[in-house]
Amino acid sequence: MVELDNLVSLAQLSPTQKQGKFASGPVRFREDSGAWRRINTDLVLSGGVYVPTDTPYRLEISPSGGRRVYPDRQDLTRYVDFAAPPWLAGLSREIGRNYIKVYGSNWTLTLSAGKLGVKLDVLFNSPPTFTRVSFPITVTGFNVNQLLSSGRIQRPVLVDAEGTARELSWSYQAGQLRVDLDFAGLVFPVLLDPTFAVAASADDVRISGTTFSATNIACEAGQIGGTIRKSAARFASINIPQGSTIDSAFLTFICANAASGTTVLTNLNLEDVDNSGQIVSTADYEDRTARPWTAAVAWDSIPAWVLGTSYDTPSLVTPIQAVVNRAGWASGNAMNVYWVDDGSTNGAIRLGASWDNTTYTEPILTVTWTA
Secondary structure, eight states: OOOEEOEEEEEEOSSSEEEEEEESSOOEEEOTTSOEEEOEEEEEEETTEEEEEEOSSEEEEOTTSOEEEESSTTOTTOEEEEOOOGGGTTOEEEEOSSEEEEEOSSEEEEEEEOSSSEEEEEEESSOOSOSEEEEEEEEESSOHHHHHHHTSSOOOEEEOTTOOEEEOOEEEETTEEEEEOOOTTOOSSEEEOSOOOSSOOOSEEEEETTEEESSOSEEEEEEETTEEEEEEEEEEEEOOOTTOEEEEEEEEEEEEEOBOOSOOEEEEEEBOSSSOOOOOSHHHHHOTTTSOBOOOEEEESOOOBOTTOEEEOSOOHHHHHHHHTSTTOOTTEEEEEEEEESSOOTTEEEEEEOTTOSSSOOOEEEEEEEO
16 A cells, blocks of 8 residues: 655754644655655646656546546556546547546536546536436456445535535446436536545545535535535644644635635634544534534634635634643644534635645645644
8 A cells, every 4th residue: 555644844943843734635655665755636648648747546547538547556457447438529628737628518527636536527507418427437456346335436426506415326337337317406507526536535524514525625614505514624643742832823725616705603623532533424523422622713704715815714722732732642643623614694605625626735734833
């Protein structure tokens, strides 16, 4: 298996003071040689196929839209082939920095290189004339049903313009992965997302109403369409010694979707445990017995957010100090930071990019401490 790491940077500010920046998911991987490399999903043309510049997996995208994915770049005997579906033939295409887009009459298909796997989604601008999409798939070194049941290929979800999420049924028959579409009651445009990612981060999660997602492209909080949104981000391998003095701490989001609705009322909490594990479901997110919280930090009346712009939270010194002061805290442990709605008006929401976002970077936790 490829070794991964979430450390963005570590600076020695003085003989006793350090500052670390930690991402909510892997941002580096170790090569066979032992050298660490920054994950870079920019596509380059190599041997007639497009490949990401530096990723812990290997992805090959042909100009026709077919792709081969090796989940582990060190093991080229196990891979998944997604052939270009016949219904893509003859359609116009666009090749971007880390994606290939195919344009239909009222929909756009995007194939993008993620940090740990390839993502494919379809944006429907209006109801399509078909109710099922099929993708030819061939698996070598894997069992398809094991891939589906293990989550290595993610269950498809429809997300409408108001944020309503609906899980879809799917099946694998005769070399075709089939997804049945159900648009009833949804507001267009509707995104079929996520569809197929050979691997995905489980360190930042989003809850929409009661629907859980570890692969959503945004971390968000507020209310839209009458549905409450909340998120959490896990920061692993925090190398702060137990009992250190926290001098400053904040979380930085990059806006993934411009929003200006008011009034946004939210809280930030840390999980008050020695070492936070990944959140795996809505029930797990809500379990205050297993996952108690520190006192909340209010983040209220958040101004309008502009797409692609960075925004810092209020100071998180107090809750992080509480965790680091725990007797069981140790350097290298993980922290979960929760961002929850606290009475926002309908239509008031803010959305920051998650680790799974292929356009903007994930949440970054910046902490300065004195040991």
